[in-house]
Amino acid sequence: MPQLNIVLGGNDIHTNWFLHSQVTETGLLGSKPASVPIEENHHLALSLEPIFSEPTRYRRLVGKLIYLTLTRPELNYSVHILAQFMQNPSQAHWDAVMRVLRYLKGNPGQGIYLRANASMTLEAYCDADWASCPISRRSLTAYFVFLGGSPISWKTKKQDTVSRSSAEAEYRAMASATSEIIWLKGLLRSLGIDHPSVVPLHCDSQAALHIANNPVFHERTKHIEIDCHFVRDEIVRGTIAPSYVNTAFQLADILTKALGRSQFHCLLDKLGISRLHAPT
Incomplete structure (x- = not known):
């Protein structure tokens, strides 16, 4: 076939x-x-x-x-x-x-665009726009999850609580993306597709990555300790592997803020969103 x-x-x-x-x-x-x-x-x-x-x-x-x-x-x-x-x-x-x-x-x-010859591997990007709501000052969480290079899951959501730093906002976005990755791996397993490999999780916040990889809890992370434990446990289990990506190549940026024309269309190309025909 x-x-x-x-x-x-x-x-x-x-x-x-x-x-x-x-x-x-x-x-x-x-x-x-x-x-x-x-x-x-x-x-x-x-x-x-x-x-x-x-x-x-x-x-x-x-x-x-x-x-x-x-x-x-x-x-x-x-x-x-x-x-x-x-x-x-x-x-x-x-x-x-x-x-x-x-x-x-x-x-x-x-x-x-969903490629027929794509590999069944997951990859994710997460991002946050700190204190983006001018009324409540809550941050915006967003993530993309790719299967074989094509986006299959994405989300934009205002965070439930006010984050006191951009690192905290980014870390909460990382926790949300991790939850989605765990669910998708379980869904693939129920469809008979095993995904034993670690899932790359790209984040453009060095501070959030440092918190994720630092096993020592300190005063600045106590208020997000549950998210810290959750993400670190998944790193130890081999579910995710957080890594840094430059903001210019952060694909989840398109979900967190209004972009200019050049950056918007650049990210569309990277996401594999295609135009089938020209406008009438």
């Missing part, structure tokens, strides 16, 4: 129907496509613009965008931000949703 390469999401009939219907409904058929889904250095959390006149319409559209994040990881950060204003969206938030649609209009057939 011949092996086939697959683009996840690129040919999905429901995705294409959603794009066509929403672009038509919002009157964006003749609009100029956007190069990135959200504006760099945005201040949506601090918007003082009037409340949007049709909040139900905003909620319905953002809910549909959440569905798209299942196959379009580059939308995760944008949708994460927009979903926080479901109760009282302002005009600025509606404009941001329109920008996401204009981005989708310019990239309708984009999807994740």
